Amino acid sequence: MGTVGKALDLLDLFTRQRAQVGLSEMARLSGLNKATCHRLLTEMESRGLVEQIGPAREYRLGPAVLRLAALRETAVPTRDAAMPVLQALARATGETAHLSLREGDKLVTIAFAYAPTHATKVMMEDADILPWHATSSGQAVLAFLPDTEVTALLARPLRRLTEVTETDPTRLRLRLKDVRARGCAETAGTFESDAQSVAVPLFLNGDSAVGALGVAVPVNRMTPDRQTLIRRELTVAATEIIDLWGGQVPPAVTALWQRLT
Amino acid sequence: MGTVGKALDLLDLFTRQRAQVGLSEMARLSGLNKATCHRLLTEMESRGLVEQIGPAREYRLGPAVLRLAALRETAVPTRDAAMPVLQALARATGETAHLSLREGDKLVTIAFAYAPTHATKVMMEDADILPWHATSSGQAVLAFLPDTEVTALLARPLRRLTEVTETDPTRLRLRLKDVRARGCAETAGTFESDAQSVAVPLFLNGDSAVGALGVAVPVNRMTPDRQTLIRRELTVAATEIIDLWGGQVPPAVTALWQRLT
DNA sequence: TGTTGATGGTTCATTATTTGAACCGTTGGT
DNA sequence: ACCAACGGTTCAAATAATGAACCATCAACA
Numbered sequence: 001m002g003t004v005g006k007a008l009d010l011l012d013l014f015t016r017q018r019a020q021v022g023l024s025e026m027a028r029l030s031g032l033n034k035a036t037c038h039r040l041l042t043e044m045e046s047r048g049l050v051e052q053i054g055p056a057r058e059y060r061l062g063p064a065v066l067r068l069a070a071l072r073e074t075a076v077p078t079r080d081a082a083m084p085v086l087q088a089l090a091r092a093t094g095e096t097a098h099l100s101l102r103e104g105d106k107l108v109t110i111a112f113a114y115a116p117t118h119a120t121k122v123m124m125e126d127a128d129i130l131p132w133h134a135t136s137s138g139q140a141v142l143a144f145l146p147d148t149e150v151t152a153l154l155a156r157p158l159r160r161l162t163e164v165t166e167t168d169p170t171r172l173r174l175r176l177k178d179v180r181a182r183g184c185a186e187t188a189g190t191f192e193s194d195a196q197s198v199a200v201p202l203f204l205n206g207d208s209a210v211g212a213l214g215v216a217v218p219v220n221r222m223t224p225d226r227q228t229l230i231r232r233e234l235t236v237a238a239t240e241i242i243d244l245w246g247g248q249v250p251p252a253v254t255a256l257w258q259r260l261t
Numbered sequence: 262m263g264t265v266g267k268a269l270d271l272l273d274l275f276t277r278q279r280a281q282v283g284l285s286e287m288a289r290l291s292g293l294n295k296a297t298c299h300r301l302l303t304e305m306e307s308r309g310l311v312e313q314i315g316p317a318r319e320y321r322l323g324p325a326v327l328r329l330a331a332l333r334e335t336a337v338p339t340r341d342a343a344m345p346v347l348q349a350l351a352r353a354t355g356e357t358a359h360l361s362l363r364e365g366d367k368l369v370t371i372a373f374a375y376a377p378t379h380a381t382k383v384m385m386e387d388a389d390i391l392p393w394h395a396t397s398s399g400q401a402v403l404a405f406l407p408d409t410e411v412t413a414l415l416a417r418p419l420r421r422l423t424e425v426t427e428t429d430p431t432r433l434r435l436r437l438k439d440v441r442a443r444g445c446a447e448t449a450g451t452f453e454s455d456a457q458s459v460a461v462p463l464f465l466n467g468d469s470a471v472g473a474l475g476v477a478v479p480v481n482r483m484t485p486d487r488q489t490l491i492r493r494e495l496t497v498a499a500t501e502i503i504d505l506w507g508g509q510v511p512p513a514v515t516a517l518w519q520r521l522t
Numbered sequence: 523t524g525t526t527g528a529t530g531g532t533t534c535a536t537t538a539t540t541t542g543a544a545c546c547g548t549t550g551g552t
Numbered sequence: 553a554c555c556a557a558c559g560g561t562t563c564a565a566a567t568a569a570t571g572a573a574c575c576a577t578c579a580a581c582a
Contacts, residue, residue, distance in 0.1 A: 002568075003540065004268040004301055008308040011329060019336030023559055033542045038560065040265055047269040048364040057559060061333040063362050066340060067369045068272060069330030070387035072322040075280030079327060101324050103309040108328045126331035264539075264569065284530055294571045299531065318530060 006032060007040040011049070011061070016125060020053065020060035079111050081244040086213075087113040089237040093215050093230050096122045099202075099241070100130055100137045101211040105153060107131075107138050122195045122216035133158045133172055134165050136185040136199035137212035143179035144201040144209035144253075150176070162193045183256030184231055185212075189219060196222045198230050200238045200257070204247035213238045231260050267293060268301040272310070272322070277386060281314065281321035340372050342505040347474075348374040350498040354476050354491050357383045360463075360502070361391055361398045362472040366414060368392075368399050383456045383477035394419045394433055395426050397446040397460035398473035404440035405462040405470035405514075411437070423454045444517030445492055446473075450480060457483045459491050461499045461518070465508035474499045492521050 013029050027034040044050045048064030089097040090113040098112035112124040132138035158167040166172050179185040188196040199214035215230045235257040274290050288295040305311045309325030350358040351374035359373035373385040393399035419428040427433050440446040449457040460475035476491045496518035503510050
């Protein structure tokens with residue numbers, strides 16, 4: 001791996017739980033030498049990608065990422081375009097809607113919307129990384145990815161997040177086959193034990209999924225009727241978003257979605 | 262300059278006017294060898310910082326910047342925290358309000374808000390890079406920066422953007438002295454000939470400005486009364502934003518702002 | 523149909539940069 | 553006064569970056 005890759009990998013060490021990291025810890029987390037780490041960080045700091053703060057001189061993500069994100073959004077209004085649809089979806093279903101995109105081997109939540117209706121709802125956060133095997137969004141994407149990619153993404157051991165998380169690759173693949181046949185993934189308590197969710201894949205051009213649109217519901221509120229409603233609304237919203245992105249729903253998927261009950 | 266710096270500099274070649282760039286053009290713009298450029302880009306692509314699209318295989322900013330920006334905002338709600346204040350400022354003044362942050366040697370607009378009042382207004386865009394010498398925001402920041410930094414930032418020749426742009430460093434420094442004495446910068450037609458604007462510096466900790474808050478008005482609508490109103494509203498809004506950021510207005514500046522008419 | 527000139531991408535010997543153990547100066551706790 | 557951890561620096565050795573020349577492909581054009 002090149003130097004640039006190492007530097008960029010350092011950025012992935014920042015998480016919501018660990019928004020700022022000191023030099024030594026950075027070296028420890030990344031496995032790089034402290035001196036190397038320091039050089040990479042100062043180089044990124046000079047470009048504003050990270051910044052150093054406080055008396056402890058800890059590092060955190062810098063303001064440049066805001067500029068880059070704004071630039072990306074004006075060029076490719078992925079998030080901004082989908083936001084209104086996402087809000088409408090949350091309103092129509094009365095539940096939490098969220099949009100995730102694939103970034104290499106990660107599935108990242110880039111937007112979400114709460115419904116004003118209920119006091120209890122499934123909470124979400126931006127920039128959350130979703131596990132492929134334990135979320136409906138993850139499964140929705142996997143089901144519409146070439147087999148070689150699926151294999152690569154499921155190569156690492158599948159963590160058992162709750163009592164009912166499917167951790168057996170073979171059984172998971174059977175599940176994906178089902179998702180592929182229906183055009184829609186559904187999980188209950190596999191990620192967080194009190195949340196249930198439904199998701200559909202999102203496409204741009206071609207038959208390969210680039211992300212997923214999902215709705216999450218507290219388990220105690222889910223009913224068959226509600227589930228049916230959510231499925232319907234999801235397919236409508238997904239079609240709309242793909243259209244806004246200037247993409248196309250694969251005809252095969254459109255057919256599946258029309259047949260969905 | 263290290264390899265990482267070169268890679269990150271490539272990101273700055275993306276602008277709103279030029280959202281996607283081919284390999285050869287990238288090499289031309291950056292002055293790097295095509296092979297080098299290619300390696301840096303593919304390395305960044307593997308981390309999602311850029312992506313390649315279309316039959317022409319052009320490069321553009323990737324989805325990872327969205328995730329990083331979201332992460333940065335949850336850690337340091339710079340933009341999100343300021344947004345409501347910015348909107349209130351736009352409403353109160355009836356004009357376009359904008360917030361810019363310093364990123365190394367650049368001044369970047371990271372948020373703006375339009376007033377619903379008028380049909381004509383000064384338009385803005387996210388991720389705009391403002392010239393230090395020709396905008397009130399730029400001057401507001403410069404006026405509250407250590408002299409050594411000012412010298413560095415004004416080292417490059419000052420472009421004459423309109424008829425009345427000040428391009429003489431010595432005269433500009435006199436102007437900055439005035440801004441420093443008043444706590445507020447005002448320009449008319451120095452950036453775009455039909456826009457006039459007022460700006461105040463923003464602080465975090467210490468006496469060094471980190472950005473600026475500005476209001477832009479079409480020249481034909483500006484009156485002394487309006488200008489006074491804008492100054493007042495600006496200082497109030499700036500104080501509020503700095504407070505939301507968990508920073509502190511330097512006492513000397515608070516005093517200036519109270520004395521402003 | 524062959525020519526030209528542009529594109530994206532690759533190769534590999536040369537070269538310059540990255541690397542990391544050991545170091546320094548500070549800080550905070552005991 | 554001591555120790556341990558911190559951020560940061562040094563410099564010879566090791567490694568990765570570099571770039572001229574190279575393909576393959578495409579579009580325009582005669």
